[in-house]
Amino acid sequence: MAYTTPSPVRFPVGTRVIAIFQDNDWSKECYYSGVVAEPPKSMNKYRYLVFFDDGYAQYVTHEKILLVCESSRNVWEDIHPDSKEFIRKYLEQYPERPMVKLQQGQIVKTEWNGKWWIARVVEVDGSLVKMHFDADGRTEWIYRGSTRLGPLYAELAHAAARKEQGTFSRHRGLGVASLKKRNMPYVEYTRGTDVEEMRRDDSGDGQSISSESVPSRAVAKKSTTKRPDSIMDRLQEQQQEAYPAVAEKSQQPQGHIEYIHMNASRLRPKKFVPHQCGPSCLSEAQYDPKALKGENPLVIPMLCAWERQVNRCRGKRVVMYRAPCGRRLRNMEELHRYLRLTKSNMAVDLFDFDFWVHCFAEFMLEKGFSNIKDLSYGAEHVPVPCVNCVDHSLPPYVSYSTKREATDGVNLNLNPEFLVGCECTDDCQDRDKCACWQLTIQGTAYGPGGIVDPTVGYFYRRLPEPVMTGIYECNSRCKCSNTCLNRVAQQPLQLKLQVFKTENRGWGIRCLNDIPQGGFICIYAGRLLTEQGANEGGKNYGDEYLAELDYIEVVEKLKEGYESDVVEDDSDSPSDVKDHSEARKSKADSGLSEEEEEEEEEEEEGETSQDARDSDEEFQLAPWEKGLGNPLPEQSSIRTRLRNRNSRHGSDDSQNDPKDKEADIVADSRKKSSRSMSSSEHNDSDDEDSELLRQPSRFAAVSEPKESDKAKKPKNRSVREFFGHDEYCYIMDAKNNGNIGRYLNHSCSPNVFVQNVFVDTHDLRFPWVAFFALTYIHAGTELTWDYNYDVGSVPGKVLHCYCGSNDCRGRLL
Numbered sequence: 001m002a003y004t005t006p007s008p009v010r011f012p013v014g015t016r017v018i019a020i021f022q023d024n025d026w027s028k029e030c031y032y033s034g035v036v037a038e039p040p041k042s043m044n045k046y047r048y049l050v051f052f053d054d055g056y057a058q059y060v061t062h063e064k065i066l067l068v069c070e071s072s073r074n075v076w077e078d079i080h081p082d083s084k085e086f087i088r089k090y091l092e093q094y095p096e097r098p099m100v101k102l103q104q105g106q107i108v109k110t111e112w113n114g115k116w117w118i119a120r121v122v123e124v125d126g127s128l129v130k131m132h133f134d135a136d137g138r139t140e141w142i143y144r145g146s147t148r149l150g151p152l153y154a155e156l157a158h159a160a161a162r163k164e165q166g167t168f169s170r171h172r173g174l175g176v177a178s179l180k181k182r183n184m185p186y187v188e189y190t191r192g193t194d195v196e197e198m199r200r201d202d203s204g205d206g207q208s209i210s211s212e213s214v215p216s217r218a219v220a221k222k223s224t225t226k227r228p229d230s231i232m233d234r235l236q237e238q239q240q241e242a243y244p245a246v247a248e249k250s251q252q253p254q255g256h257i258e259y260i261h262m263n264a265s266r267l268r269p270k271k272f273v274p275h276q277c278g279p280s281c282l283s284e285a286q287y288d289p290k291a292l293k294g295e296n297p298l299v300i301p302m303l304c305a306w307e308r309q310v311n312r313c314r315g316k317r318v319v320m321y322r323a324p325c326g327r328r329l330r331n332m333e334e335l336h337r338y339l340r341l342t343k344s345n346m347a348v349d350l351f352d353f354d355f356w357v358h359c360f361a362e363f364m365l366e367k368g369f370s371n372i373k374d375l376s377y378g379a380e381h382v383p384v385p386c387v388n389c390v391d392h393s394l395p396p397y398v399s400y401s402t403k404r405e406a407t408d409g410v411n412l413n414l415n416p417e418f419l420v421g422c423e424c425t426d427d428c429q430d431r432d433k434c435a436c437w438q439l440t441i442q443g444t445a446y447g448p449g450g451i452v453d454p455t456v457g458y459f460y461r462r463l464p465e466p467v468m469t470g471i472y473e474c475n476s477r478c479k480c481s482n483t484c485l486n487r488v489a490q491q492p493l494q495l496k497l498q499v500f501k502t503e504n505r506g507w508g509i510r511c512l513n514d515i516p517q518g519g520f521i522c523i524y525a526g527r528l529l530t531e532q533g534a535n536e537g538g539k540n541y542g543d544e545y546l547a548e549l550d551y552i553e554v555v556e557k558l559k560e561g562y563e564s565d566v567v568e569d570d571s572d573s574p575s576d577v578k579d580h581s582e583a584r585k586s587k588a589d590s591g592l593s594e595e596e597e598e599e600e601e602e603e604e605e606g607e608t609s610q611d612a613r614d615s616d617e618e619f620q621l622a623p624w625e626k627g628l629g630n631p632l633p634e635q636s637s638i639r640t641r642l643r644n645r646n647s648r649h650g651s652d653d654s655q656n657d658p659k660d661k662e663a664d665i666v667a668d669s670r671k672k673s674s675r676s677m678s679s680s681e682h683n684d685s686d687d688e689d690s691e692l693l694r695q696p697s698r699f700a701a702v703s704e705p706k707e708s709d710k711a712k713k714p715k716n717r718s719v720r721e722f723f724g725h726d727e728y729c730y731i732m733d734a735k736n737n738g739n740i741g742r743y744l745n746h747s748c749s750p751n752v753f754v755q756n757v758f759v760d761t762h763d764l765r766f767p768w769v770a771f772f773a774l775t776y777i778h779a780g781t782e783l784t785w786d787y788n789y790d791v792g793s794v795p796g797k798v799l800h801c802y803c804g805s806n807d808c809r810g811r812l813l
């Protein structure tokens, strides 16, 4: 029984009501019993979400809802058994709800009547999605938090399996960035913003204890080996843009960018006269690393009589460096050759050929309450300043250390006798000859597909994309010098970074200057613990700074083609198609001939306007320059490599045969099952009963996806077992001892990625954890990486994410 007049007050979530269910074609209106699932708010256009007892969900306006006269205290007890459990859980968890993030056109495996079907997203309306079932043409509005949607089913099944087995998965499936890029759905954890939800929200420190118990992980550890596709795909996303993506500035810092003016009396390049370059070219412009310690690395050349020019060539901006002798250098290859020819002690990463990178940009803080000049107290190569503009607190004391430190039970053997070294004297430019490069290259055979990739790894000391199978740097046994192209993560901190207090994520790191894409940032140093030590310490002292050395496990999963929680999109998504055409277009764009380059017109540009006017008509190509194989400006090289990979990935995707997945559906194509809910069916139907009876639906799936969709167990014995029986991942703990890496916060749209690098040992259990710029990063931007935590994996711990990105998934844990 219900009241007959609309209520004068708003219904809270959980109210037992009857409400008008509007059929798809708006022809039939009937009252059905249900429960209020969402209050009216802006995201749902001020309508109530009602979960009807027969398994359907719909948005309803206030005047179409009537209050039920009396209901049980636990309203779900009044509801049909098919929906009861779902409603109970929903109301207990509200306002936090896992929901599948969906977009029009996406293909999602969807359950209906105990079977899984290929369905397409027709429309998204707030928390509902209208799905079209390809096999029989029916459509249905489904709640996005229903396990009838494959991605949510997979996520929750994964968590349940962990709980049951008493083990924990250290890794998420395909990274979210990858799913987004492939236009595939993923799960986000939503919290509302209406008044009621605010009241139920946590205290704001990002941590609250969930009443729901149990998944089986003791403490939270960040994975230090990110799935490749997620990073790759973020990189690919950027390739679609004419200008590089700049990391989101969700939390704008209280500062501004200044463009530093160089001293007018500084040394400048000489006027060019044709000559053979050699060490004498730099005789008046020596680089003294000690004297310039702490300077922005990208400014150092300009302090040593170099000039960086941004010119316009056929409508495109290109960067050139003018060396102290007046020689003009157009790309990394020419530059590196010049540095070697002149026996310079400068490394290539002091230079950058991307025109959007502003070498002279520097972030200036307006004001801060507390200011520490160097948080590392001299331990780092350059000072690490720390500022607080939020309150007067200082960061908790940490014993600052740039080196990892093995603790009890960790057998870290750093004896160089166990390392392979190279004999190179060419800065290890020839990868075929360098034994260390070969370790990296041959290692790619252990990745997906088992194919050796000779292009992998550093590119003039920048890392354009992660190498999942690890990077082997040159080491103490190698003959090469410190300017070697394969010595990157072993370099001390060079960038000007600043630790700062965020509003709601504790302390974080921002860069004070621009960082080019692929640039090395820092490593993650701390105490190396055994798994057992980390679990005990984590429970007692906190697990915020634990990072798991899970290199072996992740590479093995790659090898096994292990994808437990992904519903594959078989089709080439529209974005993939776009990728391919972009790749072709970009390739064509970059095909400059040398003649064309010589026709370039110079453009006045910020930092080098005067220099740019300094014509170099007299410049003649030296014989060694003419012989250069690659006339392309080097700045395009990293991008070209990524584009090539785009195409490769695209073609991989297209190999999947969508017919396979549709076969069982077509075979199962049968009479339509939801008569009153199907607009097409409704039109066909002349059965009067259909107006009175509608076939019930469900909020939760009643069957599992077919076996092949579920997790497969890895077939081979893990390499880790060869080290001993009780071997587990080692953990880096930076809580009490650590370096600047410990301050890197998490973001769901990160601008930094993590890379395993072997430097002082080739023991697969102990790679270094190094961070590189995923995107071009503007001066003043916070640096963040994706912790890749598995939501729900730590018993009783809920950690809300405050990364502020548009694509925030809502929860860290």
Ligand SMILES: C[S@@+](CC[C@H](N)C(=O)[O-])C[C@H]1O[C@@H](n2cnc3c(N)ncnc32)[C@H](O)[C@@H]1O
Pocket: 206, 504, 505, 506, 507, 508, 543, 544, 545, 742, 743, 744, 745, 746, 747, 800, 801, 802, 803, 812
């Ligand atoms: C490795 S520490 C990062 C540095 C930390 N913010 C500090 O003050 O020392 C990880 C912790 O920072 C906080 N954190 C990092 N990213 C966050 C985010 N996106 N949202 C909320 N908290 C975050 C969480 O408390 C997390 O456990």
